[in-house]
Amino acid sequence: MSERTIIPFGPQHPVLPEPIHLDLVVEDEKVIEAIPSIGFIHRGLERLVEKKDYVDYVYVAERICGICSFIHGLTYCMAIEELMKVQVPDRAQYLRLIWSELSRIHSHLLWLGLTADSFGFESMFMQSWRLREYILDIIEETTGGRVIFGSAKIGGVRRDIPLAKMDEIMKKMRVYRKDVAALCEQFMKDQTVKHRMRGVGLLSREDAISLGAVGPMLRGSGVAQDIRMTGYSGYDRIGFTPITETAGDCYARCMVRVREMDASFQMIERCVEQMTDGPIEVKVTGNPNGEFFMRSEQPRGEAIYYAKANGTKFLSRLRVRTPTFANIPPLLTALAGCQLADVPVIVLTIDPCISCAER
């Protein structure tokens, strides 16, 4: 009975909008092992620092990933600002926080839809993407772009949000917050969802730590680690507490993201209350020199930027470690021993972003 077969999963697969290839070693219906092969969308953009100067590279950094684009650009900017000892004005930090949290909400809604779709809950897919469009509208009104914001720059932000606009946005956000909460409740209380996700794709606390899981994958296994705790870009001022769940299964990871969305709405609200008028950028002159590690929390987890500069306008080295790349080893552990039919669900609960992972 138990003959081993290898089933290829991807790179072109209906549940995945992006290419990743997994060789699933199965015994009957049980997955024994998953062997990944990546590199389908490797572009080699770390090396592009040799051709684009450090100011232009913000645009490339933003295009590492189209979903968490703003936070990528922001992390790069923060790394360079640290190198150049630039103090970013308060208002710019708050604006950065608002856009970061908006992109977290839109990313989590996107993930919610894709996860629901992975087990055939198509109306949830449609509903969550419908709500996501409203968030994208706010992003478009404030930055001009739907996907790539282009509003982070070294030394501050490129655009301000006027007070009248901010009030209007907050009014809308309060409505959307209720809508999103209602949608999430529907999803999390659904019997089928619980059936498909409880106890599936288990990752223990020890495994999560030793395999270096990040983001909701780590927090779903009960580890309270979130880079926003370090208080970059104004997170220290609005009072941030990480969200954790202890079960370590697919359901726990979903719960973390669902609660994070609500927390993001709250954070934006607090942020708008605290904001004061002021400059949104400082002028940056000269070239960076030295090296720096910058960390930030993306929707999918911790991103690390290492920048090394040599006093010219071109960086000598940039290294980016993205959350999905860190989450692949834990994913393989979570996949081992599962049913073949659960593979798409488990893959989607790490919220894979392959273009981040391969850069």
Next chain:
Amino acid sequence: MGMLSRSPWVIHYDGSSCNGCDIEVLAALMPRFDVERFGVVNTGNPKHADIFLLTGSINEQNKPVVLNIYNQMPEPKVVLAVGICATSGGIFRECYNVLGGADKVLPVDVYVPGCSVRPEAIIDAVVKGVGILEEKRAALRNNLKSAVSQA
């Protein structure tokens, strides 16, 4: 309008894009834009597809995958290069692992620039693609007719 143009089936593959265009392709299927009301169906199976939506640029690793999908699609077929990366390589053109736009390996029928491309532009491109699909179908049919009459 022939049967193909009333309901073109689309297959989407992400070459090496940043994801931005891919989520916009998906967004075009969502309630706000809802291309399914025009009969556009996103399929995962190349053998069901009439239109190939390619986002992102071409590299050595994905070249065989792209060709494989294209070769499996039945004639007539249309290729849309969606986003600036698929049309020319865009901002990543100078990267060492980017060969260039989709036209390096495939005959592209419609180029859709934009970074990232907007859902409205994707819908326009599909409509344009449907016209080309119809022309190709007519040409295919004429070829078949002349072949039959010669035989």
